[in-house]
Amino acid sequence: MASVLVVEDDQFVRSALIRHLTDASHTVRSVGTALEALREVAHIRFDVVILDLGLPDLDGAEALKMLRGITDVPVIIATARDDETEIVRLLNDGADDYLTKPFSVEHLSARMAAVLRRAGAGGGSDTAASSVLRVGGLAIDPLRRQASLDGSALDLTRREFDLLAFLAGRPGVVVPRKELLAEVWQQSYGDDQTIDVHLSWLRRKLGETAAKPRYLHTLRGVGVKLEPPR
Numbered sequence: 001m002a003s004v005l006v007v008e009d010d011q012f013v014r015s016a017l018i019r020h021l022t023d024a025s026h027t028v029r030s031v032g033t034a035l036e037a038l039r040e041v042a043h044i045r046f047d048v049v050i051l052d053l054g055l056p057d058l059d060g061a062e063a064l065k066m067l068r069g070i071t072d073v074p075v076i077i078a079t080a081r082d083d084e085t086e087i088v089r090l091l092n093d094g095a096d097d098y099l100t101k102p103f104s105v106e107h108l109s110a111r112m113a114a115v116l117r118r119a120g121a122g123g124g125s126d127t128a129a130s131s132v133l134r135v136g137g138l139a140i141d142p143l144r145r146q147a148s149l150d151g152s153a154l155d156l157t158r159r160e161f162d163l164l165a166f167l168a169g170r171p172g173v174v175v176p177r178k179e180l181l182a183e184v185w186q187q188s189y190g191d192d193q194t195i196d197v198h199l200s201w202l203r204r205k206l207g208e209t210a211a212k213p214r215y216l217h218t219l220r221g222v223g224v225k226l227e228p229p230r
Contacts, residue, residue: 002047002116006030007037007063008078009056013101017050020105032056034063041071048115050108051095053079061090068094072145072158074115078103091186094158098186118142118166118183133168136228138206138215140168149206159184160202163195167216167226176223199224 004021008014009032021028029044031037034055041049049067053060064075077090077098087098096115099108133140137150142165147154156164162184167175180195181187199216208214214229 001025001027002112003027003045004029004112005037005040005044005046005049005073007034007049007055007060008032008052009054010052013052016105017108020108024109034058034060034066037063038066038070041067041073046073048112049073049075051075051077053077053081061086061093064090064093064095068158072161074118076108076111076115088187096186118162133165135168135171135226136215138164138168138226138228140165154205156205157201159198160205163198164202164226167224170226172225172227174219174223174225180224195224 001024004026006014006017006021006028008017008030011032014030014032018028018030029040029046031040032055034057037049037051040046051060051064051067055063058066060077060079064077067073067075074096075094077087077095078101079087079098080101081087082100090098096118097111099111133142138147140147140161145161147156147161147164163180166180166184177192177195185194199218200210203209203213203216206215208216210218215226217225217227219225
């Protein structure tokens with residue numbers, strides 16, 4: 001099961017989350033402020049953080065940015081705010097998913113399961129060994145968030161890694177752009193330019209170009225696929 005940090009200042013909500021997550025066999029720690037959350041993630045490796053936005057010491061959006069400065073741990077935003085513009089901004093700032101309060105425990109469980117699947121978390125050493133994705137000379141370890149090409153480590157941003165890992169999990173399959181937006185950016189809609197920019201950066205680090213692709217192939221009007229060089 002997963003190691004979860006709950007960042008929530010409402011004691012009633014916090015207790016309910018702890019009870020539900022513990023009943024589901026997760027290991028749970030909880031704090032009520034952003035500064036406490038930052039201290040926790042600096043010293044303990046969590047599989048997922050559930051972050052409330054209405055914290056007493058620091059707005060959750062600012063806390064998210066600070067968390068992203070020190071860790072790649074998946075973050076699920078729990079918020080009573082339903083402003084679409086703000087939600088999109090939070091996702092672009094590094095949130096992996098969000099839930100609008102009030103939400104059911106079943107809804108939370110489903111979102112957590114999806115985030116943990118993408119992160120490759122919650123398993124033991126056997127899972128860690130078997131979770132490494134290999135495509136040609138590429139090796140991607142979702143659990144440790146490490147990637148290498150022909151034995152040399154790749155210095156990837158968080159989104160670049162997420163995009164590469166998602167495509168590597170489907171080698172040779174053309175993935176529609178809508179699916180990339182939904183699964184990598186957690187957006188049901190968006191600008192294709194976002195994908196193009198990240199693909200361009202990723203290609204540069206893989207030593208290729210759109211005109212002369214080796215691993216990343218774009219099918220105009222269809223999607224993107226990752227496959228080993230021929």
